[in-house]
Amino acid sequence: MSINDVSVTFTRAGTTVEALKDINLSLHEGEFVALLGPSGCGKSTLLTCMGGLMTPTKGQILVGDSVVKEPDPRRAAFVFQDYSLLPWKNILDNVGVGLRFAGVSKQERHQRSQELLDMMGLSQWADSHPGQLSGGMQQRVAVARALAMDPSILLMDEPFGALDEQTRRSLGESISTVLTENKQTVVLVTHSLDEAIYWADRVIVMSARPGKVMAEVKIEQMRPRPLDFIATEEFAQLRSRLFLMLNEAMGNGPHANPLEKQRA
Ligand SMILES: Nc1ncnc2c1ncn2[C@@H]1O[C@H](COP(=O)(O)OP(=O)(O)OP(=O)(O)O)[C@@H](O)[C@H]1O
Helix, strand or coil: CEEEEEEEEEEECCEEEEEEEEEEEECCCCCEEEEECCCCCCHHHHHHHHCCCCCCCEEEEEECCEECCCCCCCCEEEEECCCCCCCCCCHHHHHCHHHHHCCCCHHHHHHHHHHHHHHCCCHHHCCCCHHHCCHHHHHHHHHHHHHHCCCCEEEEECCCCCCCHHHHHHHHHHHHHHHHHCCCEEEEECCCHHHHHHHCCEEEEECCCCECEEEEEECCCCCCCCHHHHHCHHHHHHHHHHHHHHHHHCCCCCCCCCCCCCCC
């Protein structure tokens, strides 16, 4: 996927908001990219455009030679913070819901959904309903559902934002393993420096609104990464480097906290 000179401007009640300005970015197959930036800098807007849910005001997004103009679950699947599972359906049917809309037979749907549940360590929960599962387990189901369509790219918008630190970490480790083994191309929007460094091959730092690509940092450590990568010197150095970049992105002095949410 290549994002070429993309700008997005919103107009609401006579007010114009320039959300994104001249974004250029290429994603390589199998690559894991994290988007990091101050609150309101347009990360979700960019993800929405990548998924074809919104057309940029200027510029275009290409997959191969074709312009992304509308959603296509085989090209891009989303995972959001709130899981968005169907509470009245069991876990197996939740995973297969997209396949059902795509006209896949019941037998094939169940087989594919069961394989994904096995991969996510959830096989024994196939007959349960979302309300019987913890938040972390529900998010694993949401990832399985997204992968069921075998999308070229997985778009994750703060997928672990609602979970506690411990769950985020163990979930991060297991999902990261699955995505790496699948050679899945992923774009992750996150506010967490730790999450970006632990997961991504490349971290894109965006400036405050209008969001621009300010810098990018490569994380060389091979994926999937062991949890103790977080305790290494390399991790600490990457963390302080990104912290300072983020601080600069916000136009703050050296003592401000760039991770504090400040919606424009
Ligand atoms: N549909 C819309 N109409 C008008 N303004 C919008 C719309 N969607 C987003 N915006 C504005 O565009 C800017 C970018 O929003 P966006 O949600 O993409 O930022 P973000 O970086 O994902 O924020 P956060 O990190 O807080 O989730 C914000 O100022 C937001 O208020």
